[in-house]
Amino acid sequence: NADYGEFQTFQHYFKRINLSAMPSILSAEEAKPLLSTFEVILDVRSQKEWDEGHLTLPSVRFVESLHLNPEKAASLEDVKDKKVLVHCGSGVRATKCGELLTNFTNLTVVCPGGYAQLA
Numbered sequence: 001n002a003d004y005g006e007f008q009t010f011q012h013y014f015k016r017i018n019l020s021a022m023p024s025i026l027s028a029e030e031a032k033p034l035l036s037t038f039e040v041i042l043d044v045r046s047q048k049e050w051d052e053g054h055l056t057l058p059s060v061r062f063v064e065s066l067h068l069n070p071e072k073a074a075s076l077e078d079v080k081d082k083k084v085l086v087h088c089g090s091g092v093r094a095t096k097c098g099e100l101l102t103n104f105t106n107l108t109v110v111c112p113g114g115y116a117q118l119a
Contacts, residue, residue, distance in 0.1 A: 025095075028113025031085060035118065038108070039082040042066070044097050045089050045115065055118060067096035080104045089114040 026034070035041065041059050043050060044066040054060065061079075066072050067088075083106045088094040091111030098109040110118065 024108040025098075025111050026108055028087075028091075028110050028117030031087070031108070031110050031113075032118050035085070037083065038085040040079045040084045042076070042084060042086045042097070043088075043115070044086060044093050049089060049115070053119065054115065065093070066100065067093045070100050073100050076101070082106065084108065085110065087114050087118060089116070 035055070035057060038059055040061055041055060041057060043054055043060055043062050044064070045054075047064050050062055050064070054062065063072055063076065080101075080103055084101075084104055085108045086094040086097050086101070087110040088097075091109070091114060094109045094114070095111050098107060101107055
């Protein structure tokens with residue numbers, strides 16, 4: 001199950017965010033054929049989800065639950081100017097991370113969709 005924070009559902013979350021301030025957004029279907037073009041792919045799911053399966057491309061970097069731990073964003077300074085894709089399980093956590101990583105110059109968020117559709 002995805003963690004939507006104080007929101008009950010994916011739809012409740014999206015009513016609250018400002019999409020015009022977001023980075024590029026692709027559906028999982030759109031992102032899948034482009035995976036090899038990203039220099040860094042951030043997987044922001046939980047450890048349990050990662051252990052159950054993850055993308056095996058060399059560009060994948062696991063940043064567990066970044067949306068709940070914004071201080072982890074500092075560990076990503078080395079990739080802020082690279083072509084970065086963020087994904088989770090459904091798109092909500094990746095979108096929250098997109099809001100955190102506003103200093104990234106070439107950030108794309110997978111939403112809707114996530115790991116199951118990208119694998």
